[in-house]
Amino acid sequence: MWAKTAERSMTLTELLTKMQPRSKQNIFYFGDFWEVMEKRGFGPMLALPSFIACTPVGAIPGIPSLTGVTILLIALQILLGSRHPWLPRKVMDIQCEAHRLRDMLKKVKPYAARVDRFLVPRCFFMRQPVFRSLIALNCVGCGLVMIPLELIPFMGLIPALAVFIMSVGMATDDGAVALVGVSISLFGFVLGFQHLPAAVS
Incomplete structure (x- = not known):
C-alpha cells in the first residue's frame, strides 16, 4: 500500500528543514510544503499539520x-491505497505567519539533531500493509477527535503529538517510533472520549 511512496527515509532535521518558510516569505501556506514534499510519501504530509497543531500556532x-481535517483526509487516502495524496484547495490554502513557524523550527532543530541519533530504519514489519493500515487508522481517529477537542484548551495537543510521532516514524522508516506514536494515540483516545461530552455540551 505504501511501498515506494518515498524516495528514501529522512532524518527529523531534514523533515523540519523542508517545513522552513523562505527567508522573504511573510505568509506560509500548506500548499508550499505540499509542492516540495509531494513525492516523499505520506509520512511528511502528515508531519506538517500535526506539527503546527503542536505549536503555539495551534492555539489559534x-x-x-483545520489541521485535524487535513490529517483525517490524508490518512483516509492511505487507507484507500492512494499512491499520490490529494487535498482540496481550501486545505492547501491553510496559512500561518511565516515568522512564527520559522521561530518555532529554529528552537526545535537543535533538539531534532539529538533525536536523529536514535532514529534508524528498524522494525520493518511495520512496512506490511496491515500495520501500515493500523497507523493510518490511528491517524484517522486522531484527526477526527481533534475537531471537537478544540473546544477544550490544549486537549487536541495529545492526538496531534501522536500523529507527529507516527509521521516521523514513517518518514524516517523507524517502526519503533511509529509504535510509540500509536501508543500515545490510544492514550489520547481514552482521554479524549472522557472529555468529549464536555466539549459537545
Whole structure:
C-alpha cells in the first residue's frame, strides 16, 4: 500500500528543514510544503499539520480543526491505497505567519539533531500493509477527535503529538517510533472520549 511512496527515509532535521518558510516569505501556506514534499510519501504530509497543531500556532481558533481535517483526509487516502495524496484547495490554502513557524523550527532543530541519533530504519514489519493500515487508522481517529477537542484548551495537543510521532516514524522508516506514536494515540483516545461530552455540551 505504501511501498515506494518515498524516495528514501529522512532524518527529523531534514523533515523540519523542508517545513522552513523562505527567508522573504511573510505568509506560509500548506500548499508550499505540499509542492516540495509531494513525492516523499505520506509520512511528511502528515508531519506538517500535526506539527503546527503542536505549536503555539495551534492555539489559534480554528487551526486545531483545520489541521485535524487535513490529517483525517490524508490518512483516509492511505487507507484507500492512494499512491499520490490529494487535498482540496481550501486545505492547501491553510496559512500561518511565516515568522512564527520559522521561530518555532529554529528552537526545535537543535533538539531534532539529538533525536536523529536514535532514529534508524528498524522494525520493518511495520512496512506490511496491515500495520501500515493500523497507523493510518490511528491517524484517522486522531484527526477526527481533534475537531471537537478544540473546544477544550490544549486537549487536541495529545492526538496531534501522536500523529507527529507516527509521521516521523514513517518518514524516517523507524517502526519503533511509529509504535510509540500509536501508543500515545490510544492514550489520547481514552482521554479524549472522557472529555468529549464536555466539549459537545
